[in-house]
Amino acid sequence: MRQMVKQMGFVFNVDLCFGCMACEIACRNENQTDSTVRWRKVSRLTDDTFLSVSCNHCNSPECFRVCPENAFTKRGDGIVQINSDLCTGCGLCIEACPYGAPQYDPVTQKASKCQMCYPRQDRGLPPACVESCSTEALTFVDLNTFCDKKIVGSIPGFPDTRLTNPSIAFYPATERKRYFLK
Amino acid sequence: MDLVESTFFVPDYLHDLLVASEKGLKGICAELASILSLPVIITDPLFNHLAAAQLVNNVEINYIDNQQEEIIGEKPLVVNCQFTSNGVPINGICSAILLDGRLRGYLFIQIGEDAAEKIARIYSIIAYASSLCTLELRKRLELKQERQQFKEAFIYDLLYGNMKQKNEIISYGNIWGWDFTQSHTIIVFSLIDFDYYSEDQKHIDSLFYLIERVLIESNLKPIAMKKRGEIVVIYQLLGEEMETNESVIKEFIQRVKIQAEIMDRNNRMATGIGRESSNPEELYKSYQEAKVAYEVGLLLNIHTPFFNGLGLERILYKHDLQDVKEYYDHTLGKLEKHDQVHGGELMHTLEFYAANQYDITKTADALFLHRNTLRYRFKKVEEILDKKLDDMNVRLNITAAFKIKQLRKI
Known part of the structure; x- marks a missing residue:
């Protein structure tokens, strides 16, 4: 039977992330990727804010559009998957993605990307990156039903979302009331 | 009839309406029309008929007396309205059918002359019938949503x-x-x-x-x-x-x-x-x-x-942002800088020239300028860009650069 249409997506709270990189390490550990392949990347936005980004499983994925082998599919739950059997490693998806999600794997000589840990999700578990986030800065929800007036579609430092309509939402940085002395 | 009996007394016509609601909107419509001996119409929010009873001629709904905001309150109001039946205007009353606070349709009763007087007398039965319609529409909506889920999964896979x-x-x-x-x-x-x-x-x-x-x-x-x-x-x-x-x-x-x-x-x-x-x-x-x-x-x-x-837009829209920015700068950057420094309007003039298929007469008309003024400006543009504006390839580059600008890539 066909499953109900969902759009699973990440929600990132800028205030809660302190750049520990646990999500990035958990992703690498779960998927056993090569040391040069970063499906999830944590980068510094400003002096005290960070951004953790992986594939955003876009509504209009560019990788899906440009792939000459039709190796990409979008599952009913919104996860964009790559079929490595069809991938020839041409690199078009790597160039097209505004978020740098597909990565070239030198071992397999093909493109690979975050698959939102769908085997874990099928077992009822959250993606490894979400589970590893100790401050709950990174969560994941069904964006078709999730509703919170505080969230925004993009934050400064995040690439233009107009083209691909990514499945990520943000709690933007708020003005801090307390500072820790360094 | 003692006090308890009279308090819990349910009139027969309400029971009949409830029974008729088993047959859907048509049943409610027919039963209400028979109780009131008046024509009844149920429509969707766009006034498309969903059910009608005792109508002699085709009826068009002209206007509803109150503004929509007043009709859609917590409790639906019953208000005046006007129909046209066979070209003749007829007064009526109307109640909004609300579901979860949202307008899902209207219940109209064609009354005739003394509409205002009748509203007070039949208000409560109309409100009751309107509530029954709400229940019926909820049933329909739930059924539709159930069916839609399977359709959506299929359509999604197609898309x-x-x-x-x-x-x-x-x-x-x-x-x-x-x-x-x-x-x-x-x-x-x-x-x-x-x-x-x-x-x-x-x-x-x-x-x-x-x-x-x-x-x-x-x-x-x-x-x-x-x-x-x-x-x-x-x-x-x-x-x-x-x-x-x-x-x-x-x-x-x-x-x-x-x-x-x-x-x-x-x-x-x-x-x-x-x-x-x-x-x-x-x-x-x-x-x-x-x-x-x-x-x-x-x-x-x-x-x-x-x-x-x-045309060209569909390629430019998807093209790499950095690449198109560089292309734009390479083609029109010098002219843009010149305008910024000297406060000129050369970019604006050239944009109109390109939009008017590089026709001087059309551009002059569009900008309310003399042709010689335009010629002078284009000579200046040629000097700044160090390119000839009558060259087909230069024109193509300029047109593409302005399209990039229009597509807000810059």
Whole structure:
């Protein structure tokens, strides 16, 4: 039977992330990727804010559009998957993605990307990156039903979302009331 | 009758109405008309008849007395309204049918002369019938949502090319009476500046209902789904020639637009149309194209943007941002800098020149300038850019650079 249409997506709270990189390490550990392949990347936005980004499983994925082998599919739950059997490693998806999600794997000589840990999700578990986030800065929800007036579609430092309509939402940085002395 | 008995007494006509509600809106309509001995009409929010009883002639609803905001309160008000029956205006009363605080239809009773007087006397039975209609509409809606879930999963797979077998698509489509042996195209509808956390989601729901209605009126079985802020329609094309199909699609969109404006005066609907596909496996391409046409249409103010009708824009829109910025700077950067330093209008003049197909007379008319003034300015542009404006390749580069600017890439 066909499953109900969902759009699973990440929600990132800028205030809660302190750049520990646990999500990035958990992703690498779960998927056993090569040391040069970063499906999830944590980068510094400003002096005290960070951004953790992986594939955003876009509504209009560019990788899906440009792939000459039709190796990409979008599952009913919104996860964009790559079929490595069809991938020839041409690199078009790597160039097209505004978020740098597909990565070239030198071992397999093909493109690979975050698959939102769908085997874990099928077992009822959250993606490894979400589970590893100790401050709950990174969560994941069904964006078709999730509703919170505080969230925004993009934050400064995040690439233009107009083209691909990514499945990520943000709690933007708020003005801090307390500072820790360094 | 003692006090307890009179307190809990349920009149026969209420019981009859409740029993009649088993037969749906038609049952409620017929029973209410028989109790009141007056014609009754139940419509959707667009005044399309859902059920009617005891009508002598065709009835058109002209206006409802109160503003919509007053009708849609916590408790539906019963207000005056006016119909036209066989060209003759007739007074009536109307009650809104609300479901979860949203307008789902109207209950009209044709009364005649003394409408205001009668409202007070039959108010409570109309409110009761209106509540029964709400229950019936809720039942319908739940059933429809249940069915829609399966349809949506199928349409979703079509839109993302997850179904690779043509025969499988055709046989699945047959379940709902959709003929995928015919050509189809994708039409995307959305609201400009859609805000998920405002009332916009309700507007999308109403628009979805309206689109389904217009498709049914066009004798087409609606293949449509809502996807967050957009409505995707897989439109069946019956003609073979592209021009005929385009005019049919334009007419369909125009009808939706007119109806949407009736429903909501501040309607912000925009649309995009992909290319025709005779192979249902490749409908996902048409969907991607429709979304590009939608975005480009918004940027260039095209009312009904067909992907087929987009020229250079469709390449520039998707092209790498850094690359197009460099191209723009390389082509017009010097001129832009000159204008900034000297406060000139050379960029503006050149833009008009390009928009008027490099025709000096047309540009002079458009800018209210003398042709010689224009010639002087173009000479200056040629000096700054160090290029000849009558060279075809230079013109092509300038046109492309202005298109990049229009597409807000800069």
